[in-house]
Amino acid sequence: MRKFILKIALIVSPVLLWGLIVVLVDPFCYFNYSRINKEAKSSAESLNTLMFRTLDYMKDPSENMILGDSRTNALPIELVSQLTNKKWRKLNTNAAKLNEIFDLFYMANEKLKLKNVIIGINFNMFNEYGYMDRVSGLKKMQNNPLMYVYNKDVAEATYYTIKDLIFRKELKSTPSKSKDEFWEWNISTKATHWYGRYKFPNTLKSELIEFDKFTKKNNINVIFIITPHHQDFHERIAHFGLEEEEQMFKKTMFNLNAKVYDYDFKNEVTRDKSNFLDPVHYNDSIGELIIKEIFNDDLKVGFTK
Amino acid sequence: MLFNSLEFILFFLIVFILYWFVLHKKLKHQNLLLLASSYLFYGWWDWRFLSLIIISSVVDYYLGIKIFQSNNDKIRKKLLFISLAVNLGFLGFFKYCNFFIDSFVNLLAQFNFNIDTYTLNIILPVGISFYTFQTLSYSIDIYKRKMEPTRDAISFFTFVAFFPQLVAGPIERAKNLLPQFSKKREFNYQLARSGGRLVLLGFFKKIVVADSLAVLVNAVYNDPEGYAGIPMIVATVFFAFQIYCDFSGYSDIAIGISRFLGFNLMTNFRTPYFSKSLTDFWRRWHISLSTWFKDYVYIPLGGSRGTSFRVGMNLFITFLVSGLWHGANWTFVAWGAIHGIILIIEKHFSKSVNRKSNLFTRAISMIYTFLIVCFAWIFFRSNSISDAFYIINNMFSDSAQWSDFLAISLKFRGMGLTILDLVYSVVFIFMLITIEIGIKSLKIKKLIGDYNTLRWAIYLSMLFLIIFSFTKNSAANFIYFQF
Numbered sequence: 001m002r003k004f005i006l007k008i009a010l011i012v013s014p015v016l017l018w019g020l021i022v023v024l025v026d027p028f029c030y031f032n033y034s035r036i037n038k039e040a041k042s043s044a045e046s047l048n049t050l051m052f053r054t055l056d057y058m059k060d061p062s063e064n065m066i067l068g069d070s071r072t073n074a075l076p077i078e079l080v081s082q083l084t085n086k087k088w089r090k091l092n093t094n095a096a097k098l099n100e101i102f103d104l105f106y107m108a109n110e111k112l113k114l115k116n117v118i119i120g121i122n123f124n125m126f127n128e129y130g131y132m133d134r135v136s137g138l139k140k141m142q143n144n145p146l147m148y149v150y151n152k153d154v155a156e157a158t159y160y161t162i163k164d165l166i167f168r169k170e171l172k173s174t175p176s177k178s179k180d181e182f183w184e185w186n187i188s189t190k191a192t193h194w195y196g197r198y199k200f201p202n203t204l205k206s207e208l209i210e211f212d213k214f215t216k217k218n219n220i221n222v223i224f225i226i227t228p229h230h231q232d233f234h235e236r237i238a239h240f241g242l243e244e245e246e247q248m249f250k251k252t253m254f255n256l257n258a259k260v261y262d263y264d265f266k267n268e269v270t271r272d273k274s275n276f277l278d279p280v281h282y283n284d285s286i287g288e289l290i291i292k293e294i295f296n297d298d299l300k301v302g303f304t305k
Numbered sequence: 306m307l308f309n310s311l312e313f314i315l316f317f318l319i320v321f322i323l324y325w326f327v328l329h330k331k332l333k334h335q336n337l338l339l340l341a342s343s344y345l346f347y348g349w350w351d352w353r354f355l356s357l358i359i360i361s362s363v364v365d366y367y368l369g370i371k372i373f374q375s376n377n378d379k380i381r382k383k384l385l386f387i388s389l390a391v392n393l394g395f396l397g398f399f400k401y402c403n404f405f406i407d408s409f410v411n412l413l414a415q416f417n418f419n420i421d422t423y424t425l426n427i428i429l430p431v432g433i434s435f436y437t438f439q440t441l442s443y444s445i446d447i448y449k450r451k452m453e454p455t456r457d458a459i460s461f462f463t464f465v466a467f468f469p470q471l472v473a474g475p476i477e478r479a480k481n482l483l484p485q486f487s488k489k490r491e492f493n494y495q496l497a498r499s500g501g502r503l504v505l506l507g508f509f510k511k512i513v514v515a516d517s518l519a520v521l522v523n524a525v526y527n528d529p530e531g532y533a534g535i536p537m538i539v540a541t542v543f544f545a546f547q548i549y550c551d552f553s554g555y556s557d558i559a560i561g562i563s564r565f566l567g568f569n570l571m572t573n574f575r576t577p578y579f580s581k582s583l584t585d586f587w588r589r590w591h592i593s594l595s596t597w598f599k600d601y602v603y604i605p606l607g608g609s610r611g612t613s614f615r616v617g618m619n620l621f622i623t624f625l626v627s628g629l630w631h632g633a634n635w636t637f638v639a640w641g642a643i644h645g646i647i648l649i650i651e652k653h654f655s656k657s658v659n660r661k662s663n664l665f666t667r668a669i670s671m672i673y674t675f676l677i678v679c680f681a682w683i684f685f686r687s688n689s690i691s692d693a694f695y696i697i698n699n700m701f702s703d704s705a706q707w708s709d710f711l712a713i714s715l716k717f718r719g720m721g722l723t724i725l726d727l728v729y730s731v732v733f734i735f736m737l738i739t740i741e742i743g744i745k746s747l748k749i750k751k752l753i754g755d756y757n758t759l760r761w762a763i764y765l766s767m768l769f770l771i772i773f774s775f776t777k778n779s780a781a782n783f784i785y786f787q788f
Contacts, residue, residue, distance in 0.1 A: 001325065001492045003494055007501075008501070011764055015769070015772060018769075127719075128531075129531075133721050137776075137777065146311075147776045150773060150775070151773070151776045152773040152777060189711060192711055193715060196711075197715045197716070199719075
């Protein structure tokens with residue numbers, strides 16, 4: 001029996017040791033007492049933006065938040081704070097799906113009751129096949145540290161953080177394409193991914209309406225911004241024969257109680273390539289323009305009902 | 306309580322400590338602990354269904370003794386009938402009641418007789434098909450005078466409810482398991498060590514492989530109209546591995562933890578996807594069930610005696626019943642029928658491919674068997690017969706696009722999976738096949754056995770994969786719990 005217990009202890013010990021290392025490095029600042037500073041953990045944010053930003057948000061929640069995918073990156077939070085005279089926080093993440101945005105909203109609202117919310121949305125997110133579920137895992141992680149300690153992404157981030165500390169190297173992601181090549185890739189391949197397989201999302205539509213009712217009932221002000229795409233990309237919707245579906249999406253949006261601002265149509269912003277980093281990501285100046293237009297109630301480019 | 310849950314690990318740890326360190330001096334105390342923990346384990350799902358196990362155990366315990374004591378054939382038959390009626394009555398009511406009512410109503414509707422019926426809201430007790438078959442074999446074996454009944458009620462009750470194999474087998478024969486409850490148990494290091502390996506392998510199969518494959522399989526099979534073409538082929542192949550890993554993983558864990566407690570359960574799977582014919586497949590897949598059906602259905606029907614038509618019928622009926630055993634749905638009956646028909650064809654027309662056949666012939670035979678098995682799995686996994694036919698009709702509908710990577714990758718959108726998840730799933734299947742080959746091959750076994758470092762590296766890699774997969778995929782039920 002002793003030999004058996006010893007062997008079990010032997011096989012379990014590396015697992016426990018690994019757990020200890022993760023707790024000490026704490027790449028996503030879950031425990032918040034790690035000696036390693038946050039800057040050294042940049043690899044964690046690039047490896048799993050959703051986890052990093054959610055855990056970060058949960059430690060310092062705010063009544064006012066910006067949600068969305070990478071297309072809300074360029075919305076300047078300082079400007080929003082300045083114009084509204086309130087503290088805002090962003091909880092946007094790369095490639096976030098609409099169902100995940102709602103999940104994050106409810107999760108944040110449970111932590112601290114929300115008052116104002118800005119959500120970046122686009123027609124491509126309104127697709128039955130645009131579905132992922134990464135938030136339920138995060139919720140479990142919030143309640144169970146073991147789920148964090150033995151998570152695959154946390155393991156990877158721990159490894160890179162240690163590597164960065166030892167070799168003083170940061171995880172670099174060098175683009176493999178030039179800007180023009182990347183632009184073309186977006187127009188051809190990415191657009192095909194987004195619009196090539198489309199089904200009107202009845203479930204998502206119900207979730208959206210449910211969300212709208214909930215926010216109205218709880219006096220939470222919601223602003224939806226339909227983020228702009230360059231017109232070359234926007235035209236791909238027609239190539240896939242989805243104009244009618246796009247109209248249905250916008251109709252659904254404008255029927256909500258929430259305020260909706262549309263920037264994704266042919267206008268002076270979407271016509272000019274220089275306003276975009278790539279066909280779907282507008283640059284900081286456009287982000288500023290959108291925020292100023294909305295909060296100064298001075299729409300020149302955008303459209304609302 | 307699922308094996309793949311933290312609560313089970315805690316539960317088993319407590320049982321293990323009490324069993325070997327506190328109650329090890331008296332066998333009766335150990336058995337009482339096993340009985341109490343088995344009832345706790347089962348009651349964790351729904352304590353109300355404990356009454357079914359207890360009634361079934363009481364009935365078969367007393368009937369077993371009475372059948373054995375009686376010399377009057379008529380009385381013995383009557384007593385056996387009572388045992389069959391009680392056990393099959395429970396099974397029939399809880400598992401098949403609504404199915405037969407619905408099927409009857411649908412049949413009448415075909416002839417324009419529409420009747421209103423009241424279907425009961427019956428919950429299927431977990432594992433009822435497994436322990437019912439276990440107790441049935443006990444009564445039948447005593448009736449056939451193949452064994453004597455036990456007079457030790459605690460041993461018998463524990464045999465029926467033994468928690469490692471209670472809800473999904475292996476379906477043990479009383480002759481093998483029951484005597485083990487009366488034997489003094491000493492901790493056996495070799496047995497426990499082999500058990501530990503099986504537990505590790507079982508968790509690897511279930512948590513790493515089966516649960517990873519389940520995402521795609523569920524997406525496609527729960528919405529077949531959303532995924533024409535190649536995703537259907539991938540989902541079917543994935544399901545073949547999912548169900549194997551899910552079920553054999555459970556069996557491995559059950560056998561493994563039984564060994565920790567000093568028990569030896571029967572082997573339930575022997576690398577079935579290396580089978581060279583469907584006949585061979587059934588010697589390797591769910592062995593405890595296939596031998597049960599052979600002994601208690603096929604042979605009593607006449608077995609291999611009689612005309613070839615008679616033998617074929619016996620085989621076909623056995624597989625139809627086997628299909629129905631898996632679930633109250635025509636899809637399972639169709640699955641059983643396909644196996645039955647192909648086995649009849651094999652029996653009459655094909656030569657078995659033996660070990661002496663060349664590698665090419667063996668490989669072709671394995672592929673043939675795997676394809677047949679996959680085809681039958683379509684019915685097994687589909688939610689309805691019409692879904693199964695829809696999948697069969699559409700699984701090659703996009704063959705013209707197979708060279709267009711972008712078009713193919715688009716078809717997998719909406720499953721909640723990334724490309725990397727799909728790649729991992731395929732890698733896990735290859736890992737599984739490598740492990741199975743390693744287990745089969747004595748040479749590889751010896752090589753790994755000789756190198757301690759390599760062996761431990763394999764164990765640790767598996768353990769880490771299990772842990773990382775466990776935190777990723779939520780603890781999923783075992784498929785066979787529903788049967």
